[in-house]
Amino acid sequence: MENASDKPEGRRAQKRRETHQRIVDTGLSLFLRHGYEATTIDMIAKAAGISRRSFFSYFGSKEDVLLARVGSGFPEALRLAMAEQSSQMTPLETARQCFIKLASRYETDESAAVDRLLQSTVALRARKNALFLEIEQTLADGMHALWPEQECRTELRLAAMAAVGALRLALEDRRNDDDGQPLEYYLDRNFALLAELS
Amino acid sequence: MENASDKPEGRRAQKRRETHQRIVDTGLSLFLRHGYEATTIDMIAKAAGISRRSFFSYFGSKEDVLLARVGSGFPEALRLAMAEQSSQMTPLETARQCFIKLASRYETDESAAVDRLLQSTVALRARKNALFLEIEQTLADGMHALWPEQECRTELRLAAMAAVGALRLALEDRRNDDDGQPLEYYLDRNFALLAELS
DNA sequence: CGATATAATTGCACTCAGTGCATATTTATT
DNA sequence: AATAAATATGCACTGAGTGCAATTATATCG
Numbered sequence: 001m002e003n004a005s006d007k008p009e010g011r012r013a014q015k016r017r018e019t020h021q022r023i024v025d026t027g028l029s030l031f032l033r034h035g036y037e038a039t040t041i042d043m044i045a046k047a048a049g050i051s052r053r054s055f056f057s058y059f060g061s062k063e064d065v066l067l068a069r070v071g072s073g074f075p076e077a078l079r080l081a082m083a084e085q086s087s088q089m090t091p092l093e094t095a096r097q098c099f100i101k102l103a104s105r106y107e108t109d110e111s112a113a114v115d116r117l118l119q120s121t122v123a124l125r126a127r128k129n130a131l132f133l134e135i136e137q138t139l140a141d142g143m144h145a146l147w148p149e150q151e152c153r154t155e156l157r158l159a160a161m162a163a164v165g166a167l168r169l170a171l172e173d174r175r176n177d178d179d180g181q182p183l184e185y186y187l188d189r190n191f192a193l194l195a196e197l198s
Numbered sequence: 199m200e201n202a203s204d205k206p207e208g209r210r211a212q213k214r215r216e217t218h219q220r221i222v223d224t225g226l227s228l229f230l231r232h233g234y235e236a237t238t239i240d241m242i243a244k245a246a247g248i249s250r251r252s253f254f255s256y257f258g259s260k261e262d263v264l265l266a267r268v269g270s271g272f273p274e275a276l277r278l279a280m281a282e283q284s285s286q287m288t289p290l291e292t293a294r295q296c297f298i299k300l301a302s303r304y305e306t307d308e309s310a311a312v313d314r315l316l317q318s319t320v321a322l323r324a325r326k327n328a329l330f331l332e333i334e335q336t337l338a339d340g341m342h343a344l345w346p347e348q349e350c351r352t353e354l355r356l357a358a359m360a361a362v363g364a365l366r367l368a369l370e371d372r373r374n375d376d377d378g379q380p381l382e383y384y385l386d387r388n389f390a391l392l393a394e395l396s
Numbered sequence: 397c398g399a400t401a402t403a404a405t406t407g408c409a410c411t412c413a414g415t416g417c418a419t420a421t422t423t424a425t426t
Numbered sequence: 427a428a429t430a431a432a433t434a435t436g437c438a439c440t441g442a443g444t445g446c447a448a449t450t451a452t453a454t455c456g
Binding site: 010011012015040041042053056060061062 | 411412422424
């Protein structure tokens with residue numbers, strides 16, 4: 001019956017955090033070296049210095065290891081970014097600015113490599129798409145907090161959907177164009193096109 | 199080196215088609231009775247009167263059985279519906295009309311049941327979302343055929359994305375509202391809101 | 397029709413993901 | 427130091443999915 005918020009983190013929590021991190025690191029490294037499917041959970045567990053059985057007390061599936069970073073990271077970062085926005089601008093403009101602010105964190109080589117891995121399987125592609133839906137939900141929640149006067153959430157939900165779509169297509173276009181325009185370029189273009197949807 | 203388009207379908211093709219159908223039918227019935235996860239491939243194979251090994255010469259996975267109907271059906275139907283549209287209306291209006299035309303086919307009890315099953319697993323939810331992406335791609339292709347003058351596909355891609363989003367939210371809202379408004383109601387509202395995205 | 401090529405079905409053995417359970421070890425509490 | 431709680435591990439199991447080789451059914455051709 002004690003609040004966990006002020007405990008200085010004993011050895012238990014520390015080791016658990018370290019092991020969790022070690023699994024993600026070694027797992028990612030193995031995925032990159034041998035591909036996703038060719039990497040077995042036994043390999044990850046052995047490389048992380050734990051038993052196969054213990055692996056499953058940290059992650060529910062192999063996919064979760066690959067999605068550990070971006071999967072929970074981006075939605076949470078977006079939640080925070082939205083929380084410190086004002087309601088001065090339009091919902092779409094607010095979303096655009098948040099995206100630009102966050103995009104830089106995910107322009108690393110590792111993110112690009114993970115993204116390539118996320119194309120290698122039907123299930124992984126599906127999981128990646130699910131991530132966009134989670135982002136959409138997070139964005140809609142953030143918008144609802146900024147503009148609570150909206151009697152019906154549908155408008156904001158649609159705006160969030162459109163914004164995430166613009167983000168998704170921006171990422172897609174940038175990959176296909178293969179000349180290194182910054183993400184902001186595609187983002188601006190797509191949001192402008194959104195505004196004049198006939 | 200012969201064209202298969204005019205062969206009258208021998209016993210081989212017929213039996214194969216029948217078995218395929220039987221797997222879908224019995225599989226769906228078992229999913230509905232026992233749930234998706236509790237239904238094993240052995241059960242489906244036995245109920246369909248084939249060996250476990252033969253199952254995999256018809257379907258690559260258990261998911262594919264559940265997605266057999268809607269998974270390939272809707273995108274293909276949309277492709278056909280788009281093919282017989284003119285370029286008189288706007289892209290969004292064209293999409294809306296196609297959706298309304300197709301929606302009725304998927305308002306059966308079976309569709310609703312399948313849809314409920316598609317919520318029962320992380321992987322299935324992800325697959326359902328992937329379906330919307332496939333629909334989006336199909337819609338964008340259809341639009342591109344109707345308005346080929348667009349030098350850049352991005353505009354139509356965004357329109358397709360917005361249209362599918364409106365469809366997705368319409369389906370969602372209708373489920374949550376639980377008073378039986380026809381899908382057309384939500385569809386019209388969402389497309390109207392899309393037009394005035396500020 | 398009969399011979400032969402081709403496709404479909406099946407059984408078997410295998411790998412791997414994921415789970416339940418019981419036991420041992422580590423860490424926290426008093 | 428004693429005890430409680432969390433964690434780690436081993437073992438055995440189910441179920442998905444694949445490779446391979448043998449068997450059976452169907453199509454094709456002379």
